[in-house]
Amino acid sequence: MENYLQLKDISLSYHTKEGEVLALCGINFNVEKNEFVSIVGPSGCGKTTILSLIAGLLKSTKGEVLLDGEKISKDTNIGYMFQRDNLFPWRTIYKNVCIGLEIKHKKKDQQSLQHVEDLLKKYGLYEFRNSYPSQLSGGMRQRAALIRTLCLKPKILLLDEPFSALDYQTKLSVCDDVHSIITKEKQTAILVTHDISEAISVSDRVIVLSKRPAKVKSIQTIDLKNIESPLKRRESPKFSKYFDLIYRELGSEK
């Protein structure tokens, strides 16, 4: 179970007309199975780029990404969650959730359909399955988006600032919600965020990146596992200690 996901000496450069930009420089880190890891860093440092690499949507210039011992490719089963829920407004919640099954030609697979139904029931969206996204609140839409990825049973879940489009109150409760679903479903997850408290409240470890070209600056292990909900974790005295630590790490960048 050790080193479920491995990023080995990853470098990536962008090519533009003006020249070559080194975005990532020798990134190394591992993620264990069922672990929740967050990546924080100054804006524009390439956090999302790292997720795209793990998702196989981009290719690194140097280094390799291994998931469960295999090299990442376009066909690797990963789940991706974005800043916005990206539900298709012309599809009902049920059909939105099933889009992944359609893509993978599993729309007639009874087991998968049962799994979808179970997830919808378990997380309170079953009675809204025939509603359209515009009829649901922001929090419920984000939950639907999470179920859409979970029903494909991804090997790893990538979260790209999934709460930043929500207002503060909603953000806290949706964050709690998503965290509990991910823990219950025993998912391995990587969260990218610029919000230090969000990172600390949900993660087992926080990876701090430097500004561009991004390197891993430090990795903080967050020892708040005994407290279940992210919201409660925010009240722990250790929480502010971690916050200070990471804040200073990031601050020394400027």
Add this chain to the structure above:
Amino acid sequence: MKNKKKIINYSKEHQKYLKKIKVDKFTTLISQVLLLVAIVGLWELLTHLKVLDAFFLSSPSRMISELIDLFKSGTLFYHIGITLYETLIGFAIATILGTLIAIILWWSRKLRKILEPYIVILNALPKIALGPVIIIWVGAGTSAIITMCILICVVITTLSMLSAFLECDEDKIALLRSMGANKFQILIKLVIPNALTEFVSVLKINVGMSWVGTIMGEYLVSKAGLGYLIVYGGQVFQLDLVMASTLVLCILACIMYLFVGILEKKVRKHKE
């Protein structure tokens, strides 16, 4: 969810507000009808009193009697049928063809880049200038008229649909790609349904454009149809025929527009 009417006791202020909206809607409608009646009435009156010359301006009563004559001679629906046929065929072919070209251009970035200047020029070109060429190439007949109609609609359809396809949210494309979707699946599941509202707008534009194309085509070369009646009426100085045909054209375009309007309502329902 929203089709159940709620029975709520509104406050007096709200009742007042609702009433105001109703009155407002009603007065607008009344004014619209009155305006039409006034124009038609004035037109009729002034030509009747010989203040205006009915020979140059025709008059509502003369238009009606012209239409009745056409109807009695059995040619009214013949001409309507011909023009309607040309317009609908042109409209359908242009819409389908334009959308298909847009799909191909969306698919191939390279082709899009190569063809871009040609499409821009084709769009700017007044298509009527190609009239003589069309007649020589496809022959002087219905096919020339339909070709003219297609030519006028197809470029704008292609351009509008292509921009709608390209406007598709990058995040949504990335989402499908992260699920392992191929380009065809992205097209079918996302890009095309996403462009549906734009497609209806294109239909709306094409309703107008296809009538322009067909009538223009009929001006150039025709033996029957409403455009033919208008040209013929003009040549023999029969303004009643010109005006009556124009009136019929107005009504037909209206009906076609209404159909697209109904379609639009259905499509817009679930758009954010």
